[in-house]
Amino acid sequence: MNLKAATRLGGRIGHFSIDGVRLPFREGQTIMAAAMEAGVYIPHLCYNPEFTPHGSCRLCVVRSNGRHLAACTTPAAEGLEVESYTDELQEQRRELLQMLFVEGNHVCPACEKSGACQLQAVAYYCGMLAPELTYFYPQRTVDASHPDIAIDYNRCILCELCVRASREADGKNVFSIAGRGIHAHLQINSSTGKLKDSDLEVTDKAAHVCPTGAILPRNLGYNIPMGKRPYDQKPISLVGDVADHEESS
Numbered sequence: 124m125n126l127k128a129a130t131r132l133g134g135r136i137g138h139f140s141i142d143g144v145r146l147p148f149r150e151g152q153t154i155m156a157a158a159m160e161a162g163v164y165i166p167h168l169c170y171n172p173e174f175t176p177h178g179s180c181r182l183c184v185v186r187s188n189g190r191h192l193a194a195c196t197t198p199a200a201e202g203l204e205v206e207s208y209t210d211e212l213q214e215q216r217r218e219l220l221q222m223l224f225v226e227g228n229h230v231c232p233a234c235e236k237s238g239a240c241q242l243q244a245v246a247y248y249c250g251m252l253a254p255e256l257t258y259f260y261p262q263r264t265v266d267a268s269h270p271d272i273a274i275d276y277n278r279c280i281l282c283e284l285c286v287r288a289s290r291e292a293d294g295k296n297v298f299s300i301a302g303r304g305i306h307a308h309l310q311i312n313s314s315t316g317k318l319k320d321s322d323l324e325v326t327d328k329a330a331h332v333c334p335t336g337a338i339l340p341r342n343l344g345y346n347i348p349m350g351k352r353p354y355d356q357k358p359i360s361l362v363g364d365v366a367d368h369e370e371s372s
């Protein structure tokens with residue numbers, strides 16, 4: 124399609140389908156970006172449209188032509204037929220979610236992010252029940268050194284959204300991932316490794332993108348009563364990402 128025709132279509136250059144629903148896409152859009160724009164939910168944790176896609180959580184994997192593709196990094200293409208909400212893919216997502224839950228200490232009843240946590244909400248959406256895997260029970264420290272922000276590393280799922288936000292939104296580069304494989308962990312780029320000695324401020328984007336209860340602005344916990352938090356009444360497929368509801372979480 125030439126540029127003139129694409130412009131006539133409002134920047135749209137074609138259509139593809141997800142679970143039989145026909146959606147438009149614009150030049151350069153990924154399957155995820157086009158789906159989100161059209162209000163079609165594909166489960167995801169490491170994707171946030173404001174930052175470079177990362178492709179690490181694998182929750183957004185969909186199927187097309189017998190191949191499994193990460194929707195957040197695969198470009199939409201004319202005529203592409205994508206399956207997302209199938210028994211097979213939902214089962215795979217449940218397995219991935221179970222692994223995330225056992226790898227950390229996700230004790231939702233004692234977490235101030237419960238009801239406003241994207242990990243918990245995706246698990247509900249995918250129908251994940253109690254993990255059948257062995258819990259790791261990690262013993263990572265909590266960094267409560269900063270006056271306005273705390274980090275509980277036991278709830279970090281290594282989505283790297285804070286890393287990307289701190290790098291791309293304000294160039295402060297407060298976070299990075301150190302170690303490999305099972306030893307990979309989030310670290311603070313300050314002389315002491317403590318949050319208080321970093322440049323992070325509570326107004327920074329990076330303080331508000333965490334999809335779990337790992338990075339928490341302080342003194343706000345339990346401000347919103349149970350039953351009134353973003354995912355208490357409607358599923359994540361309708362509510363969207365928790366970062367978009369930060370003020371009410």
Ligand code: SF4
Nearest residue numbers: 279280282283285333
């Ligand atoms: S602290 Fe939160 S945003 Fe940062 S990597 Fe961990 S889960 Fe992701």
Ligand code: FES
Nearest residue numbers: 167180181183195
């Ligand atoms: S959202 Fe696509 S891999 Fe995480």
